[in-house]
Amino acid sequence: MPLIQVHEVSVKFEQHLALQNVSLNLNRREIVTLIGPNGAGKSTLVRVILGLIKPYSGMVVRQNGIRIGYMPQKLHIDAVLPLTVARFLALSGVQQPEVLRNTLAEVGVKTELLKRPLQQISGGEMQRVLLARALLRAPDLLVLDEPIQGVDVNGQYELYELIAQIRTQRGCGILMVSHDLHLVMAATDSIICLNQQICCMGHPAAVSQHPAYLALFGARAARDLAFYSHHHAAEQELPVKKFENIIPIVPAENLPRVPR
Amino acid sequence: MDDFVWRALIGGVGVSLVIGPLGCFVVWRRMAYFGDTLSHSALLGIALGALLNVRPQVGIISVCILLALLLVGLQQQRQLASDTLLGILSHSALSLGLVTLTFIEGLRIDLTSYLFGDLLSITVQDLYWIYGGGGIALIGLLKIWKPLLSMTIHEELAKVEGVAVGWVRLVFMLLIALVIAVAMKIVGMLLITSMLIIPPATARYFAHTPEQMAWLASIIGSIAVTLGMVMSLHFDTPAGPSVVVAAVSLFTVALFWTVLRAGNR
Ligand SMILES: Nc1ncnc2c1ncn2[C@@H]1O[C@H](COP(=O)(O)OP(=O)(O)OP(=O)(O)O)[C@@H](O)[C@H]1O
Numbered sequence: 001m002p003l004i005q006v007h008e009v010s011v012k013f014e015q016h017l018a019l020q021n022v023s024l025n026l027n028r029r030e031i032v033t034l035i036g037p038n039g040a041g042k043s044t045l046v047r048v049i050l051g052l053i054k055p056y057s058g059m060v061v062r063q064n065g066i067r068i069g070y071m072p073q074k075l076h077i078d079a080v081l082p083l084t085v086a087r088f089l090a091l092s093g094v095q096q097p098e099v100l101r102n103t104l105a106e107v108g109v110k111t112e113l114l115k116r117p118l119q120q121i122s123g124g125e126m127q128r129v130l131l132a133r134a135l136l137r138a139p140d141l142l143v144l145d146e147p148i149q150g151v152d153v154n155g156q157y158e159l160y161e162l163i164a165q166i167r168t169q170r171g172c173g174i175l176m177v178s179h180d181l182h183l184v185m186a187a188t189d190s191i192i193c194l195n196q197q198i199c200c201m202g203h204p205a206a207v208s209q210h211p212a213y214l215a216l217f218g219a220r221a222a223r224d225l226a227f228y229s230h231h232h233a234a235e236q237e238l239p240v241k242k243f244e245n246i247i248p249i250v251p252a253e254n255l256p257r258v259p260r
Numbered sequence: 261m262d263d264f265v266w267r268a269l270i271g272g273v274g275v276s277l278v279i280g281p282l283g284c285f286v287v288w289r290r291m292a293y294f295g296d297t298l299s300h301s302a303l304l305g306i307a308l309g310a311l312l313n314v315r316p317q318v319g320i321i322s323v324c325i326l327l328a329l330l331l332v333g334l335q336q337q338r339q340l341a342s343d344t345l346l347g348i349l350s351h352s353a354l355s356l357g358l359v360t361l362t363f364i365e366g367l368r369i370d371l372t373s374y375l376f377g378d379l380l381s382i383t384v385q386d387l388y389w390i391y392g393g394g395g396i397a398l399i400g401l402l403k404i405w406k407p408l409l410s411m412t413i414h415e416e417l418a419k420v421e422g423v424a425v426g427w428v429r430l431v432f433m434l435l436i437a438l439v440i441a442v443a444m445k446i447v448g449m450l451l452i453t454s455m456l457i458i459p460p461a462t463a464r465y466f467a468h469t470p471e472q473m474a475w476l477a478s479i480i481g482s483i484a485v486t487l488g489m490v491m492s493l494h495f496d497t498p499a500g501p502s503v504v505v506a507a508v509s510l511f512t513v514a515l516f517w518t519v520l521r522a523g524n525r
């Protein structure tokens with residue numbers, strides 16, 4: 001049984017339809033990446049899966065008793081709250097110093113960072129600390145909303161490698177949101193291309209050829225994706241799930257031209 | 261020293277001990293205006309208490325709780341922002357209280373003592389209220405401390421980790437209502453928010469953890485109450501404002517101390 005089954009979910013904010021008829025499954029040991037433009041409803045879908053907002057129609061079925069680790073898209077803490085990194089991590093409820101030390105080592109956070117105020121650490125350090133907090137709960141499902149934002153280029157590679165490693169070592173399912181189209185491919189098993197509804201989903205290599213993907217991201221992005229797929233995963237033929245009634249939100253001719 | 265001085269001291273310190281930690285959350289969660297609104301409803305509570313023939317504290321607590329619940333309900337709609345709602349509730353509660361009081365025949369209350377506090381007239385019964393209500397509030401706050409802190413940092417993260425966010429928020433609001441009712445006698449309804457905010461703000465300059473900030477706020481509040489009372493006795497100044505002046509003086513000292521220390525480095 002999948003960890004999470006999302007069944008024909010729609011989400012409405014007042015008049016605005018943020019998600020329409022979205023269905024997907026998430027399994028253990030599987031990395032699924034959500035991509036899509038700003039405002040596509042990625043964070044909204046994540047929130048529905050986490051049970052933070054109720055869908056307007058459709059339903060989300062969670063496997064009984066699974067633990068979820070969540071890394072939010074942003075965390076802003078006012079300077080008026082004195083909070084060290086250590087204290088922030090302790091709020092996860094995990095107290096054993098050994099578990100803490102191992103998790104920190106796993107995400108590559110130096111223990112010196114523990115004593116620093118949370119407001120003063122860098123963006124990249126923050127992402128790792130947030131990841132550590134999510135991992136401390138020994139999750140069955142890890143949900144990461146834009147985990148590499150604010151991380152330098154080398155760090156991005158490392159983080160994606162780390163995420164892939166977490167999957168193999170811990171065997172948890174991972175759902176992540178990403179904006180970058182080529183780096184993420186190194187780590188993901190399948191891609192869901194979202195723009196209010198699911199435009200296409202499947203293996204990165206297959207998605208990169210899909211007309212809906214091309215309509216949404218343009219030819220340049222497709223080349224990025226194809227480039228990666230060519231090198232890493234194109235050997236096995238993986239099917240892309242076909243959606244009959246795809247409505248590209250932006251007509252292809254209105255997309256910005258890619259300079260040649 | 262006279263008995264009334266002792267009672268004032270014991271009562272004032274008692275209130276400070278509770279109001280400090282609770283005030284920290286008011287500061288962290290940016291709820292200063294919420295505190296103001298609740299305290300402004302106190303007059304209405306006193307008026308209703310007189311009408312129903314119950315103690316003023318009972319009236320105040322009831323009205324504060326009702327107002328807190330009303331606000332939670334009103335926040336469900338999205339057209340008006342929280343501070344607009346608070347503004348409406350705050351001033352209508354204050355005015356409604358003043359208007360209702362004039363309708364109650366034969367009621368003679370000393371309005372100034374409710375507006376600005378009457379520290380030096382604390383009775384033994386007031387002390388029971390302060391330590392009973394304050395004790396309950398402190399225990400309640402300890403019980404919700406961790407989940408409340410967690411959701412103050414990131415509400416959705418806390419919820420995913422299993423915090424019953426709605427309940428914790430409700431309990432916290434009720435605790436504020438309770439403490440405001442209890443503290444009314446010390447600094448009065450117009451100045452209560454200052455005791456929720458100034459000691460924690462002062463404590464922030466010295467604290468490295470949330471818990472440190474909480475107990476420092478308790479201590480700083482107690483010192484402010486004591487200094488304010490001494491001032492009130494010596495110069496015959498009104499007690500509530502004197503306490504606030506003392507608190508602000510401590511805050512200023514802390515501020516300068518921090519600035520100077522930073523300059524020396
Ligand atoms: N609480 C809310 N109330 C009203 N509208 C909302 C709410 N949350 C999201 N929306 C709207 O729903 C749409 C999808 O938002 P969402 O945050 O899911 O986008 P996203 O794909 O995560 O975008 P980004 O890449 O910028 O993070 C947006 O148009 C947004 O304005």
Ligand SMILES: [Mg+2]
Pocket residue numbers: 042043044073145
């Ligand atoms: Mg988002």
